[in-house]
Amino acid sequence: MVRRRSGILNKFSVSEACIDLPDITLFNHDKIKTFDLVITTVGFEDRSLAFVQESCSEFQCEYALVGKYKTNKVENEINEASITNFFMSHSIHTSEVCADSPLAISKKINEILDNISQEKKIIRCFFDISSASNRFILSVLQTLTSSNLELGLSIFYAEPTDYFPQSSEYHSNPEACISEALASSSKEPLIETGVSAVNENELYPGHFPEVGKPFLISIPSYRMTRMGRCIQQIDEQLLSSSNKDSCFWIFGEPKKEILKWRTMYQKSIVENYLKKFTTEDSDSYQPPLTEENSKRCCTLNYKEILAALIELADSNLGKRITIVPMGSKLQAVGVALALYARSECSVLHASPGAFNPNRYSNGIGDKWLLEFESISNVKRIVSKIGELELTPI
Template identity: 25%
Template structure:
């Protein structure tokens, strides 16, 4: 006997991999069908995974790429020699890719196209540890235009600034001083050219906000979408407040609310900064609630793994828009220190992932 069944998101997410502690044995050896992507940043963890892979010396990737930023170039350069030494052990050929300019999406698309071959699926191993949300979301979107075998690596920082002691000592500066904290100013705000969304119905705006420890960029994004939202964000913004992975960092929940002036009467959702599936679940619940009455834009300034969840959710609902904001400069000494753990997410075939996500809401007959 058969019954009609609607496929639910939870069923699909159960088929997606968890983040597991990285072990060299878990990652397939990188050969001529593989590329490795690293990020040249100023944080200690920029080197953690590349150096670990280089230490084992059993990789011969077709090519290695390292993303570079136009901001903080002097700070980032301090890790360059060590990163290139590690990359030389992973592949005989490596090159830089500027990832925060307007031509990055097309440049990256051309790179992936050139690395494809007809005989096997390209394996893309990407270390996202120091990748900011804008290039990460753009890169994932482009990778989904191809059928690649996608493997995500992530180094979790041991110390995130501000620490609890720094927050308690200088709370007023973090809340009120624009030049204080993890980033300074806003250099530009722009709608993502790769995530334009669909505004055919001329609906009012609802913004899904992933805030960070500095409010300037979120305010700039809200103002860019609609100046009235920036002035009165309580009705048209939903705040996706990050719940830290480690219990000792949970004080940051209240801190980020205070910095961004998120009051109890404002719409908010608590989502993990670590579990990318939790981000998808949180987005989906709010999407189901508001999709008929609003055009929805995401302001994606949360964690790296939240960005992975956002990227996958957008594959389900491409009528969503995204708007990015780039700071004038990051405060290199007030970001993160060291690495406490390395993590691995073997996502697999992007074509298969997209197929699974497209199944949500489909009707099928099941035997009972």
């Protein structure tokens, strides 16, 4: 005789998953001493040196991997010597990788992990994302989450002291700041200029029906040139009135009250950009951004954007979903975890011609640490989202 189990079927929700995932905490350098693999990048921002300046004298690692960008090579050299010299002094093996190549990043990390795994069953990794691009963050995390090895991961993030435009500049002339964000010229004051390339991330090819309707999840920055090029590559008619349900916008909301204006600034940039795709004379005119096609996610809370992306993917099944991630660095962590759980989504990146270091950021602000004791456990948690569970009664 077969005994049947009785109970209540419950779906494991994204909110339950977020409870099980760790929160970020303020960085304490005394906790950071020994790692098997450290991954970082060389950038021109002051915060590129935050970890080097904050790490304790006892810090040691076996392998250090330094990502180097093709963009702004001359400006990046200002910090390069300090970063490379630090790791040459505190690691046994130091190597470099092209930070703009997902395949090269993945190959190099896997080679290092294979070497370490010859002697260790549990590998401790440390990832400084302070000057890492969304492309680099997603590529590193895809590689680590794809590994069958037992990995632990600590993620370090340093905020800048100031962002551009500064609050006084924006509030004195918001129209000028919005116009700059929409401009496509190469004049010096712009935060970034031009678009050198638009590429799919080979590590996130997605899998969806060719006949599916395109659906874009846009996580914009504070300039529209690169996002505009990505939209054109997906579908030049994507934002037309006949495709009003084909795009969802996720805006970054800073945690600090003093920076909340940046969300309104970002939203105003996108609203002005979308005006050229709408006709206000139409009887059916609707504002370009509504609660149905946009939301805000905290720039320091990776769980918020993780939840948003899972819900968007699940509510747009059968569509060709593309994510264009240009948000905050900690948001990129949430994007990577969402993509692990919903691999049907693809990722598109756009590289600028150049950044303007004088209009990017200044100083080193608060420093944060996110600790995943076991990546295997993180994978288990996010993979369960949406699954049915039987609760005995």
